[in-house]
Amino acid sequence: MLDNLDPRERRSEDTPKSRETSAARPLSDREVPLTGDTRTATLNAWLDGEVPESEARATANARDVEFWLRIEKEVEVRREAKTPVHVYRQIMEALPQDAPAALPWYRKQVTVNPMVAMAATAGAVAVGMAIGAALTKGR
Amino acid sequence: MKRYTSGVKTTSVMVAPRAADSQEADHEVIGRVLAGDRNAFGMLIRRYSDPLYRHALGMTGSPDVAEDILQASFIKAYQHLAEVHGRFDAWIFRIVANGCKDWLKNIRRTHLSYEEDDQPSAFATPEEELDRTELRSDLDRALAQLAPSLREAFVMKHVEGRSYEEMADLLGTTVGALKMRVHRAREALQVLLEEKYA
Numbered sequence: 001m002l003d004n005l006d007p008r009e010r011r012s013e014d015t016p017k018s019r020e021t022s023a024a025r026p027l028s029d030r031e032v033p034l035t036g037d038t039r040t041a042t043l044n045a046w047l048d049g050e051v052p053e054s055e056a057r058a059t060a061n062a063r064d065v066e067f068w069l070r071i072e073k074e075v076e077v078r079r080e081a082k083t084p085v086h087v088y089r090q091i092m093e094a095l096p097q098d099a100p101a102a103l104p105w106y107r108k109q110v111t112v113n114p115m116v117a118m119a120a121t122a123g124a125v126a127v128g129m130a131i132g133a134a135l136t137k138g139r
Numbered sequence: 140m141k142r143y144t145s146g147v148k149t150t151s152v153m154v155a156p157r158a159a160d161s162q163e164a165d166h167e168v169i170g171r172v173l174a175g176d177r178n179a180f181g182m183l184i185r186r187y188s189d190p191l192y193r194h195a196l197g198m199t200g201s202p203d204v205a206e207d208i209l210q211a212s213f214i215k216a217y218q219h220l221a222e223v224h225g226r227f228d229a230w231i232f233r234i235v236a237n238g239c240k241d242w243l244k245n246i247r248r249t250h251l252s253y254e255e256d257d258q259p260s261a262f263a264t265p266e267e268e269l270d271r272t273e274l275r276s277d278l279d280r281a282l283a284q285l286a287p288s289l290r291e292a293f294v295m296k297h298v299e300g301r302s303y304e305e306m307a308d309l310l311g312t313t314v315g316a317l318k319m320r321v322h323r324a325r326e327a328l329q330v331l332l333e334e335k336y337a
Contacts, residue, residue, distance in 0.1 A: 044322050075297045083192040091213045099175040100220040
């Protein structure tokens with residue numbers, strides 16, 4: 001199956017959904033409040049950078065704060081990960097020698113501005129008149 | 140809104156490419172590649188490979204798989220480069236993210252590990268390093284148990300350090316939905332890990 005790489009056509013699971021259809025969404029995506037208490041909310045607010053650590057320590061469970069600080073220390077190492085040097089060379093070597101294929105004319109984007117619209121309308125009218133005249137003459 | 144120093148450091152890696160290459164806009168580089176300058180594509184790889192590699196690594200847990208996905212994605216991007224209509228960074232991110240999701244769908248992993256990881260350690264002593272090895276494999280196992288959408292949200296927020304707005308832009312969903320995913324992912328990870336670590 002060919003992948004659809006058109007960024008304007010998102011995958012179905014990525015499609016933005018309106019609030020009206022929220023009931024049809026997976027539970028994990030629904031914008032409903034979590035059942036957690038204030039402590040959980042404060043913890044999340046701290047992890048989201050919305051409140052200082054002191055507030056998290058004052059409101060949330062101290063063990064939870066320590067837990068996430070530990071997780072963050074591990075995650076910070078991953079955040080520094082860099083693409084291994086050989087990968088760049090591998091990709092460049094694996095690229096096709098030819099330039100990327102140009103888009104066929106029927107897949108190119110068409111920008112319709114008032115001038116283009118008027119010209120297209122005038123053209124369509126002219127073609128219609130020509131066909132009408134030919135049919136009338138043929139009778 | 141004031142941002143506090145917290146467990147998450149927010150960066151904007153996709154919006155602000157590296158300064159060395161930033162003088163030439165993506166669409167100009169793409170134009171050169173389409174005109175036959177194959178080497179110009181290397182500029183786009185250098186510009187975006189690190190955040191994309193981190194995403195693939197976070198999603199798959201395997202450096203080898205992350206490299207494969209990155210390579211396949213850039214080759215696919217090269218072949219279809221004429222189809223880029225908007226931002227290249229968002230377009231290539233989508234290709235990589237879809238590659239990760241496809242891999243997760245197709246491969247049933249029983250063990251995920253960063254054992255081949257040669258990233259520098261932030262831990263000073265051998266004891267700390269041993270703790271870290273244990274924590275990272277436990278975290279990998281816990282992440283592997285999350286639904287792909289929750290794992291993706293957690294990785295983008297915590298590992299890649301993106302803002303919710305940037306995540307919403309890249310994933311085409313709302314900030315509220317993403318907050319919900321991240322919060323649920325945290326909740327699930329804490330349940331999975333707290334017995335040992337909390």
